[in-house]
Amino acid sequence: MKDFEEIKRLWQVQPTEPLSIDDVFTRINEEKRGYARKLLKQTIVVAIALFIIFMVWLTTTFVTWTSHLAVLIVMCCLIYYFSIQLEDYLKIKKNAFIFKKPDEYIAYLKEYKKSRFRLNTQSYQVYVVFIGIALALFAFEMYYILPLFLLILYIAMCIGWILLCQLVFMKQFNRREEQRLEEIITDLERLSRQFLQ
Amino acid sequence: MDTKETRFKELFDKNSKIIYHLCYGYTGDSDSANDLMQETFIKVWQNLDGFRNQSQISTWIYRIAINTCLSYLRVEKRKVTDEISDFIIENTVEPQSEKEEQIALLYKCIAQLEENERIIITLVLDEVPYPEIAEISGISEGNLRVKIHRIKHKLTDIYNRYERL
Numbered sequence: 001m002k003d004f005e006e007i008k009r010l011w012q013v014q015p016t017e018p019l020s021i022d023d024v025f026t027r028i029n030e031e032k033r034g035y036a037r038k039l040l041k042q043t044i045v046v047a048i049a050l051f052i053i054f055m056v057w058l059t060t061t062f063v064t065w066t067s068h069l070a071v072l073i074v075m076c077c078l079i080y081y082f083s084i085q086l087e088d089y090l091k092i093k094k095n096a097f098i099f100k101k102p103d104e105y106i107a108y109l110k111e112y113k114k115s116r117f118r119l120n121t122q123s124y125q126v127y128v129v130f131i132g133i134a135l136a137l138f139a140f141e142m143y144y145i146l147p148l149f150l151l152i153l154y155i156a157m158c159i160g161w162i163l164l165c166q167l168v169f170m171k172q173f174n175r176r177e178e179q180r181l182e183e184i185i186t187d188l189e190r191l192s193r194q195f196l197q
Numbered sequence: 198m199d200t201k202e203t204r205f206k207e208l209f210d211k212n213s214k215i216i217y218h219l220c221y222g223y224t225g226d227s228d229s230a231n232d233l234m235q236e237t238f239i240k241v242w243q244n245l246d247g248f249r250n251q252s253q254i255s256t257w258i259y260r261i262a263i264n265t266c267l268s269y270l271r272v273e274k275r276k277v278t279d280e281i282s283d284f285i286i287e288n289t290v291e292p293q294s295e296k297e298e299q300i301a302l303l304y305k306c307i308a309q310l311e312e313n314e315r316i317i318i319t320l321v322l323d324e325v326p327y328p329e330i331a332e333i334s335g336i337s338e339g340n341l342r343v344k345i346h347r348i349k350h351k352l353t354d355i356y357n358r359y360e361r362l
Contacts, residue, residue, distance in 0.1 A: 001357050004349045007303060011322040014300045016217055019231050021209045024238045031239060190312075 039086070046082045050075060063144045070137035077130050084119065106189055113181040120174050132162060205242055212255055213238070215323045216262045222307050222319035223266045233269055237262040259325070259333045263316055306355040314348045321345055 002010075057071045135158045142151050216237055221230035240261050307315055313334065320330045327345070331338040 002353065002360070004353050007353060007356060008322055010296075010299055010303060011218075013296070014218075015297075016214050019213075019235055021206055021213075024209065024235055024242075027235055028239055028242050 042082070042085060046078055050078055053078075062141055064140045066137040067141040070134040070141075073130050073134040073137070077127060077134070080127065084123070106185060109181060109185050113178070113185070116177060116181070117174070120170070120177065124170060128162060128166065132158075135162075201245060205238075205245060208241065208254065208258065209238060212258050215320070215325065216258065218323055219259065219262050219316065219319045220266060222304065222315050223312070224269070225304060225308050229269070233262065233265055236269070237265050240265065253329060253332075255325075256329050256332045259320065259329075263333065302359055303356065306352055306359060309355050310348065310351065314344075314351070317341070317344060318348050318352055321349075 053071060053075055057068070062068060139151070139155060139158075142154050146154065213234060217230055217234045220233040220237075221227060224230055224233065237258065241258055307318060310318065317330060317334065320333070327341060328338055330345075331341040334341065336344075
């Protein structure tokens, strides 16, 4: 039979072999490099895309002014997308919410969930509308240079792609993200309830 | 070494053992405990500049560790219920000596407790002051004392029950 003090003494003599601080610094540096690489990759992809669109814009003689506007809108959409990714990356990297009290942490996650939902629905709708406008404006150009059946095919593919993104990919993405955050919130709420019991 | 690194090193030396115990008590295996400890200190490093002494820095570190444990268990797709206890029992390292056997048994017993009880008791066993534990868990000190009393009894009962087997 042991009392609590004996258990405590047992606990305190246990051999503990946590990692050394050097291991932690190695991981910190790896993570830093990983984040930097990811950000650099995204920046390069967006920069290349912008450059290609810009070169196409400069070297192509468009028949209608609507094509110029379409290219401009697509470039703005790319920059908008990149700025959102960058903002989110900086927010995640900062991680300042992690040291909040349990109830504040839960409140933060709920707010974050709402803001992600807003971003994935409202902001995405705005993005889709603008891309849709750009594709529609470009259809005028297509009208002058393509045979009718290709023009119809172009319009059908554009509509099909937008619908696929809207009804399949976006729904899947939203469901996954909502589920992920909901799990964290449920875990924390359960723990919080246990503390208050 | 610059000031941030010196400060971080001091914090690591002072708290790493308790954080390791906390993570070990929560997950029940040494590798996961090391992963979580590392994760916790990475977050500490990332936020060290932003910390403005709102409360004791150790309180802040323990809180990060708890939130990290929860997120880790979610990522690992393990349900934080009885399945965790089974996981802990299955993954307890084969003891070498009598002392190690007793310690392994103690971890088995901790695994029988509820999540919040595991967190509280590991901090109590590492002699973290009560006001600090109350601050970490977000409950009053009075409420905490009642809980600790109950958990101590529960753990002692479970331990003695197992030891008799």
